Amino acid sequence: MNIDQILFCVMGFVALTSALLVAISNNLVRSLFMFFVTLFALAGLYVFALADFVAVTQVVIYVGGVLVLMLFAFMLSNKEVLNNLQQSNSKFISVGKLPAVLVAVLFAIVLINAILKAAPDTLQWVKASAQSNNIIKPTDNTINNIGINLMTRYLLPFEIISVLLMMTLIGAAHLARKEEHKL
């Protein structure tokens, strides 16, 4: 057992556990903060997948942006909204959640089954790329690679993504504006 394997297991365990806690807790604040932990654990897992830039981006944007946005949206709401948000089903195990549990468990079984059957390590292109040395090494400069690819190969998706962001901005701003009282 290498240290990285152990670390990987720990990261994975933390990610899954915090995700579970997110799922279990009824309190919104608690689930938000558990999500916070999940995101960090995921970033760690990205590092293990040799995607360091993605990990950092994840931390910066996701945690620092999205999660903060959700926290702000929650915190800066009115008292009635807070009260409304706080009120939720206090039971832990309830029958209403059974279908969801069922579907989730079945999905899990199906996916795990598929993954194990597919044996991704033995895929053709995976093996081919492993043999042709197309594999990312830990010593590679991924930022360079990503930058060049973004500007050349993936320019179109890049531009579209920016347009999308603009649309989102305008749309969200419009949706959330204060209603003028129309007579």
Add this chain to the structure above:
Amino acid sequence: MEAAIPYTTNENIALLALLAVLLPLVAGIGNALFLPKQSKLSAWVSTIAILISLALAVDVFARVWSQHTASIHLQYLWFTIGQTQIVAGVWLNNLSVLMLLLVCIIALPVHIYSMAYMKGDERYTRYFAYLSLFCFAMLGLVIVDNLILVYLFWELVGFASYLLIGFWFTRDKAVQANKKAFIMNRIGDVGLMIAIGIIYAMFHTFDLDLLFGRGNLAAQSHIQSGLWTTIGHYTINALGVPIASSSAGQLPAYCYYIMCAGIILAVAAKSAQFPLHTWLPDAMEGPTSVSALIHAATMVAAGIFLLGRVYPMFTPDVLTIIAAIGCFTAFMAATIALTQNDLKRILAYSTISQLGFMVMGMGVGAYSSSLFHLATHAFFKCLLFLSAGVIIHEMSHLKHKHHLDIDPQSILHMGGLRKLMPVTFITCSIAALALIGFPLTSGYLSKDGILIQAFEWSQDKSWAYIIIPIGALLTSLLTTFYIARLIFKVFFGQSRLRHIDANIEPEAHEGDWRLSVPMVMLAACSLFPLFSFNPLEYKHAWLVNGLGGVLDLESSYHILVPVVINGVGLLVIYLAYAVYVKQNVHWLKQKGLLFNLSFNQWYIDTFYNGVIVKLVLFIGKVLYWFDQHILDGFVNALAAIGIALSKVSAWFDRYIIDGILHLITDIVKQAGNFIRGFQTGRVQNYLFTMLFIILVVYVLKTFI
């Protein structure tokens, strides 16, 4: 009998007779349909119709009447059933034209009398319509040649009598009387129908000429060793070709006796013989002119006419029975008439008695004398009734004027009318003398004819047969007494109204000319010159000779009988005078068994009412109970079963058939509700459904 002048062919004469019959019918229908209720014109229509009929009857009579037995027979084919052809038509022999003339001659004065008698009645027009209907029916009866038509007119005459007896139908007594008359006549009609049926079964023809006239089939049939046989006969069909219409027939002998019984029953019902005589006294509820025409002269004579028609059919045994019935009826009626107080009832019983005479005459073989008596009786009895009508009219005037509570028809209150109503007195007396059979009247000729022939008939037979002529003799004496009583009580003495109220001045006067002239005319006809130039010998009467004449037996009865009758009759008249006018003979009591028997009409009416009527009503009640409870109960039970079945069916329909429908709709509704439950509107549910389906698809694809 072809004549040189074309319009007097046989066919034309028959058509004239037919016209004489149809004219009153036209008048009657015209009165009934076109004239208002109280129109004087109706009387003139009827009277003129009967006058023209009389003229035609005289014409026909003159042409057909002869001393021989020729006759005119006009026939048409009426209908055909299978192989049988029934012909109908007119048969004019001496008897037919005599009756035709007689009915017209009697009907004319009655019409004229009715014009004045029924004046002011509120159903004047209807009276004359009925009267014309009756004349049509009676005239039709005498000229038809076919037993079916005889039956038809027989019933029609009975029906007209019913209408006229109950003319004042607002009176309960009149309604009871006409019901009684009709029912008793119907009993006779049943007998006649059975007789006609048997005659047809035997002879296969309805034709009177063939049966009793020239063909003489009836006389040629005989009874032998329990069988009634006849020879076959030919009929002449429409082309004049003789065809055999029956072969020799044979029936058991009892059929003959049943047929005779049927005929006798019909005669007894129509001519008021015992035991079906009780309707005639009650029929006096009708107007007096009706009584005069129908119940004295013509309709009741229809029975005698029928006997005359079928006379060749009878064997001597049956004739003896007929004579016995007639004699008994005559005697019984005469005894009853002795004590009655109602003027019209006395005359009604007198009619029954005289009809009994005629029936007895037929029975003893005095065929022509009997019909002669029918003719003379018609005149004087009609006259008696008409004068009774005038008297009753005057009595009711007195009743209204002095506000008395008397019966205007009762002779107990009359008296002394001789001086007040002379014409009525004289005509009524002439009629009474004719009824008694006094010499110089027509009644003498006819009644003595019957009596003499009755004695001659009985002289060859065993001693028991003498009872009949002796009975007839006694009846004649009783007749003398009661009619003398009537004349003396009504016309002689003082008015008995004074016994009620001493201050009454009885006033009476003759009616107008329409009441008097017919009576005078009939009185003239009641005397001998009309019938014979010899007032003492009935054999020379032209009527008797025309109807077959009599055997010229010179027995001592020819002298004995008239002398005895008239001599004792004079004594009886004097006795009546002494009892009722002088009132110094009092040994005729008004109490005792004989008086009660006579006064209550021999209790026959009581017997009928108590026994037969009650029995019939009881049977009616039983049948009614049966009909209501059993027949209707059966029908109701069926209805109840139907209703129960329908209830079962309704239950079935509601719960099972509708239930299936409801079940289907409920299933659909539940299915719809169930499926609608998926449309919750919640996003999470939709997502769940989606994922679930994906899982299912994956699982199915992987493992199946």
Add this chain to the structure above:
Amino acid sequence: MITLSNFLLIGAGLFCIGIYIILSKRNAIQILIGIELIINSAILNLVAFGKYDKVNNAGQAFALFGIVLAAAAVAVALAIILNVYRQYKTIDPSKVEKLKG
């Protein structure tokens, strides 16, 4: 060795947990968290496969794009939740069931 299937398994686990959260939570923001979790598991998948593609580096590039999309989705979703709250006065999705504008 950390095999590819390890990453994929973790990703599958996260995905299922996300599914569970979406289906069973009564709070719209918690559902939003669930959606984020699912997107994150997808990004993990991309990154895990991206290790074997150095030339195109498609895995990591598209992972970046995925993060951007997730952020956009959150923004718009929050705006929608705000509107829903204004209309229905609740953000419980099981109460938002009527189609009223």
